[in-house]
Amino acid sequence: MTTHRFMVLRCGVGAVGLSAMGFGAVQLVTDPGVAGWTGVLEWLAAAVVLHDGVLVPLVLCLGALLGARLRRRLRWAFVVAGSLTAAALPVLLAPGPAANPSVRPLDYPRNWAVCVLVVGAAAVAWEAWRWAAARRRRR
Amino acid sequence: MGSMPAAPRPPEGPDSRRPRPPVPNDRVPAARARANVPAVPRPATARRLPSARVVRPRLTGLGDRARVGPLREGGFRGRLHDARTAVSLGRVLGVALVTCFATGLVSHYLQQPPGWAVDLLPSRPLWGYRVTQGLHVASGIAAIPLVLAKLWTVYPRLFAWPPLRSVAHALERLSIAVLVSATLLQLATGLLNTVQWYPWPWNFRPAHWALAWVVVGALALHVAVKAPVIAAHWRRSSPATRQLATADGRDRRAFLATVGAAVGAVTVTTVGQSFTPLRDLDLLAPRHPDHGPQQLPVNRTAAAAGITAERLAGWRLAVRGPRPYELTLAQLRALPVHSAVLPIACVEGWSRTAHWSGVRIRDLLDAAGAPHSATVRVVSLQQHGAYAVTELGASYARDPLTLLALDLNGAPLAPDHGFPARIIAPNRPGVLQTKWVARLEVTT
Numbered sequence: 001m002t003t004h005r006f007m008v009l010r011c012g013v014g015a016v017g018l019s020a021m022g023f024g025a026v027q028l029v030t031d032p033g034v035a036g037w038t039g040v041l042e043w044l045a046a047a048v049v050l051h052d053g054v055l056v057p058l059v060l061c062l063g064a065l066l067g068a069r070l071r072r073r074l075r076w077a078f079v080v081a082g083s084l085t086a087a088a089l090p091v092l093l094a095p096g097p098a099a100n101p102s103v104r105p106l107d108y109p110r111n112w113a114v115c116v117l118v119v120g121a122a123a124v125a126w127e128a129w130r131w132a133a134a135r136r137r138r139r
Numbered sequence: 140m141g142s143m144p145a146a147p148r149p150p151e152g153p154d155s156r157r158p159r160p161p162v163p164n165d166r167v168p169a170a171r172a173r174a175n176v177p178a179v180p181r182p183a184t185a186r187r188l189p190s191a192r193v194v195r196p197r198l199t200g201l202g203d204r205a206r207v208g209p210l211r212e213g214g215f216r217g218r219l220h221d222a223r224t225a226v227s228l229g230r231v232l233g234v235a236l237v238t239c240f241a242t243g244l245v246s247h248y249l250q251q252p253p254g255w256a257v258d259l260l261p262s263r264p265l266w267g268y269r270v271t272q273g274l275h276v277a278s279g280i281a282a283i284p285l286v287l288a289k290l291w292t293v294y295p296r297l298f299a300w301p302p303l304r305s306v307a308h309a310l311e312r313l314s315i316a317v318l319v320s321a322t323l324l325q326l327a328t329g330l331l332n333t334v335q336w337y338p339w340p341w342n343f344r345p346a347h348w349a350l351a352w353v354v355v356g357a358l359a360l361h362v363a364v365k366a367p368v369i370a371a372h373w374r375r376s377s378p379a380t381r382q383l384a385t386a387d388g389r390d391r392r393a394f395l396a397t398v399g400a401a402v403g404a405v406t407v408t409t410v411g412q413s414f415t416p417l418r419d420l421d422l423l424a425p426r427h428p429d430h431g432p433q434q435l436p437v438n439r440t441a442a443a444a445g446i447t448a449e450r451l452a453g454w455r456l457a458v459r460g461p462r463p464y465e466l467t468l469a470q471l472r473a474l475p476v477h478s479a480v481l482p483i484a485c486v487e488g489w490s491r492t493a494h495w496s497g498v499r500i501r502d503l504l505d506a507a508g509a510p511h512s513a514t515v516r517v518v519s520l521q522q523h524g525a526y527a528v529t530e531l532g533a534s535y536a537r538d539p540l541t542l543l544a545l546d547l548n549g550a551p552l553a554p555d556h557g558f559p560a561r562i563i564a565p566n567r568p569g570v571l572q573t574k575w576v577a578r579l580e581v582t583t
Contacts, residue, residue, distance in 0.1 A: 028346065039339065040346050102431035
């Protein structure tokens with residue numbers, strides 16, 4: 001593709017994107033069904049502040065606490081267990097009784113603990129296997 | 140999270156304060172990528188190895204006094220905050236978000252078709268809505284680890300210095316702020332919606348619809364702005380990728396595999412709510428296919444809908460059309476019975492196939508002398524909720540599998556499943572499978 005056509009394509013995609021953003025923004029502001037678009041803006045700002053100002057610094061601190069060596073080895077276990085926890089937060093924390101017995105019917109704290117323990121056990125097994133393999137090589 | 144240069148311009152390089160040339164640097168590697176010309180070797184600092192010390196130029200100027208903490212040069216020493224990692228994660232995240240958007244559009248238009256389309260909605264494939272809405276929720280859940288990893292990768296860009304270089308740069312950072320905030324809010328509130336938890340003051344559905352357009356638009360804009368960077372890092376062998384520290388390659392592959400494992404983990408522990416072969420691994424989803432009366436989950440119960448014994452006493456089905464009539468439950472059961480194996484699929488992502496039997500809607504309409512093109516208004520006894528009256532377009536109403544179901548899995552409908560009669564039609568959102576039906580009205 002020539003540089004010119006590449007530029008035209010970029011501008012086209014960008015214009016389509018801007019139009020979609022504009023359409024969404026107009027829907028948000030003009031649809032009375034939303035019932036309070038300024039509240040949505042507050043939650044949008046809160047999402048960024050919580051992520052950039054709280055979650056990522058916490059993750060970086062955890063990484064720093066682990067140190068480079070442990071971080072390299074255990075990063076995968078923390079990422080997988082953390083993702084499972086993030087996906088489980090609503091079922092773990094939803095307040096009050098569910099609307100009916102078929103909503104949130106499982107024992108979620110137990111299931112979450114099982115998930116995290118499986119990841120932890122896999123990490124321990126993997127490290128043990130590596131340690132044993134390294135010992136065999138040294139002999 | 141500002142502009143990410145195509146080639147790894149060293150964050151600490153001596154040229155980082157030089158005024159930018161009129162043509163952005165980003166274009167050069169893309170041009171190189173197309174011509175397949177090896178890039179000019181970068182200064183050594185570009186390929187800084189983890190242990191290498193970098194000689195920083197002493198920065199002066201009043202504005203630089205504000206460069207503290209993460210704003211300092213070299214404030215982030217960790218690895219993998221590079222464009223190749225961002226591109227590798229970003230394209231998978233992009234696929235997840237676009238899938239989420241497309242399936243969301245399907246759901247929106249099946250629920251709220253424009254007037255001209257009401258009678259044209261496809262009633263095939265039978266499992267259509269089950270698949271699209273299952274994918275909608277699954278791709279949204281899969282996007283959670285992806286978006287967190289992607290934002291972690293580009294996090295140092297949040298502290299790019301100077302914070303704003305030009306009007307264009309300010310607009311670009313603004314568009315990224317919109318993309319990030321809307322994506323995070325959509326994924327978080329969508330997940331909360333699946334557990335029916337609404338801690339915010341606004342209405343979920345119209346806001347989710349509006350923000351979906353903002354996300355997909357901001358994503359397209361982001362891809363357009365970053366196209367040269369993306370092209371330059373598309374492959375492991377792309378010119379700009381090869382400029383990156385080779386020592387990071389293995390680490391990067393391990394990190395990407397880790398994110399893949401996280402996506403797999405959140406998927407297999409939740410997708411069983413709609414993909415029933417994996418229901419034994421459904422540990423963290425808000426629904427389980429086996430939980431509910433008659434082995435089928437319920438959204439709105441009879442109690443929640445205000446259905447009481449008094450309201451059901453003397454129940455008769457009324458069919459209004461050119462030749463209106465009414466039927467008792469016994470008379471309905473005396474009509475020819477048809478069976479169908481159809482899934483019930485909810486907007487919240489769960490679904491389950493069930494055996495339904497009852498009377499065909501089209502037989503009931505023919506008896507009332509309704510034309511084949513008739514749209515049908517279905518009126519429920521339910522007292523609360525937005526779905527007490529729904530519209531059944533002609534394509535559904537004429538489908539031989541669309542039933543006024545009386546039995547579910549071999550037994551009369553449980554009260555929570557719509558006793559004495561409910562609608563079940565193929566390829567239709569669960570909220571429109573109206574329960575406790577009292578009246579069918581031919582409207583055209």
